[in-house]
Amino acid sequence: xxxxxxxxxxxxxxxxxxxxxxxxxxxxxxxxxxxxxxxxxxxxxxxxxxxxxxxxxxxxxxxxxxxxxxxxxxxxxxxxxxxxxxxxxxxxxxxxxxxxxxxxxxxxxxxxxxxxxxxxxxxxxxxxxxxxxxxxxxxxxxxxxxxxxxxxxxxxxxxxxxxxxxxxxxxxxxxxxxxxxxxxxxxxxxxxxxxxxxxxxxxxxxxxxxxxxxxxx
Amino acid sequence: xxxxxxxxxxxxxxxxxxxxxxxxxxxxxxxxxxxxxxxxxxxxxxxxxxxxxxxxxxxxxxxxxxxxxxxxxxxxxxxxxxxxxxxxxxxxxxxxxxxxxxxxxxxxxxxxxxxxxxxxxxxxxxxxxxxxxxxxxxxxxxxxxxxxxxxxxxxxxxxxxxxxxxxxxxxxxxxxxxxxxxxxxxxxxxxxxxxxxxxxxxxxxxxxxxxxxxxx
Numbered sequence: 001x002x003x004x005x006x007x008x009x010x011x012x013x014x015x016x017x018x019x020x021x022x023x024x025x026x027x028x029x030x031x032x033x034x035x036x037x038x039x040x041x042x043x044x045x046x047x048x049x050x051x052x053x054x055x056x057x058x059x060x061x062x063x064x065x066x067x068x069x070x071x072x073x074x075x076x077x078x079x080x081x082x083x084x085x086x087x088x089x090x091x092x093x094x095x096x097x098x099x100x101x102x103x104x105x106x107x108x109x110x111x112x113x114x115x116x117x118x119x120x121x122x123x124x125x126x127x128x129x130x131x132x133x134x135x136x137x138x139x140x141x142x143x144x145x146x147x148x149x150x151x152x153x154x155x156x157x158x159x160x161x162x163x164x165x166x167x168x169x170x171x172x173x174x175x176x177x178x179x180x181x182x183x184x185x186x187x188x189x190x191x192x193x194x195x196x197x198x199x200x201x202x203x204x205x206x207x208x209x210x211x212x213x214x215x216x217x
Numbered sequence: 218x219x220x221x222x223x224x225x226x227x228x229x230x231x232x233x234x235x236x237x238x239x240x241x242x243x244x245x246x247x248x249x250x251x252x253x254x255x256x257x258x259x260x261x262x263x264x265x266x267x268x269x270x271x272x273x274x275x276x277x278x279x280x281x282x283x284x285x286x287x288x289x290x291x292x293x294x295x296x297x298x299x300x301x302x303x304x305x306x307x308x309x310x311x312x313x314x315x316x317x318x319x320x321x322x323x324x325x326x327x328x329x330x331x332x333x334x335x336x337x338x339x340x341x342x343x344x345x346x347x348x349x350x351x352x353x354x355x356x357x358x359x360x361x362x363x364x365x366x367x368x369x370x371x372x373x374x375x376x377x378x379x380x381x382x383x384x385x386x387x388x389x390x391x392x393x394x395x396x397x398x399x400x401x402x403x404x405x406x407x408x409x410x411x412x413x414x415x416x417x418x419x420x421x422x423x424x425x426x427x428x429x430x431x432x433x
Contacts, residue, residue, distance in 0.1 A: 049330030050379035
């Protein structure tokens with residue numbers, strides 16, 4: 001049962017196509033796990049549809065060129081509408097959008113140790129925000145940190161607790177600049193999260209700060 | 218076929234929701250646009266997209282093109298694309314509408330909403346040149362015959378939503394338009410509140426539940 005969802009600003013930003021790539025990745029991954037947010041997203045898409053269909057044509061250059069329809073008709077005559085592919089999604093730890101970035105499921109991740117048994121893997125996205133997978137052994141804490149921007153943490157497996165609440169599979173924590181927190185993986189199962197930030201993290205302790213250049217976050 | 222082309226630059230169509238009868242009327246002749254009343258009640262443009270999906274009906278496609286192609290082009294231009302690129306992209310979007318018509322699900326989206334998502338994705342490709350991760354696919358359009366009552370309810374909710382947006386205070390509506398058509402930062406988007414999405418969301422939620430059941 002998912003208890004922590006995306007907020008309206010993220011859903012609308014995703015629907016409008018205004019989020020950085022890393023944010024799009026975490027939104028798409030959460031929605032793959034959460035039909036409640038999928039329905040909310042599609043209702044934001046309906047806002048876009050209403051604006052598009054209700055728009056007036058203000059400028060003459062918005063009118064399509066004379067030969068435009070003929071060109072498109074020539075294109076579509078090459079093939080009738082496609083039959084939809086109805087493949088069953090592969091079951092695994094990672095939903096499809098995340099698997100695309102990892103190049104496979106959990107066993108394909110190339111982890112790097114960052115100390116204390118914690119491991120991470122940075123995912124390739126545009127540089128305006130960063131995405132990484134975090135592996136926290138059961139019972140282990142991630143160092144205290146605050147952040148300059150927004151930090152989103154989506155639990156894929158296991159669970160963690162921090163000053164705010166407990167976060168289990170599918171839950172997403174939206175941490176703003178003000179939140180300084182210490183996520184601790186619940187004892188037992190290891191916790192795997194997708195973490196996205198739009199600014200570098202800052203750690204509170206001295207040693208973690210020295211580590212920061214190596215963490216590349 | 219050319220007489221079907223949208224006369225928008227001259228007549229300045231006021232948006233689909235201003236006419237409570239639900240008919241699209243060509244002003245000069247008063248002729249109803251090639252769809253029966255029953256089809257029209259199903260939802261705007263649904264009849265045309267179903268004709269494309271089922272019969273590869275070019276005449277229905279031409280009607281969709283007339284309404285949506287210039288609006289998609291305008292949408293791309295407002296987002297900062299120059300007219301030549303916007304023209305090319307609008308053509309791509311309309312070709313995609315044809316190719317993917319069988320994926321349209323009237324229980325989950327209006328035709329305008331569906332075309333908006335195609336246009337938005339094309340815009341991200343062109344303007345940002347970055348990948349757009351999409352949620353895991355649910356099998357779209359799994360039922361050969363969508364449930365008429367559920368599809369009708371969703372289409373009506375889409376109309377109501379459009380009407381409600383048209384009635385928002387001017388500054389609020391301008392902000393929303395800027396979010397979707399322009400470039401509004403995430404922080405600014407957070408200031409937009411109070412969109413009446415509760416009912417349409419519940420409808421979509423229901424359709425998703427049905428889809429999930431059909432998958433098992």
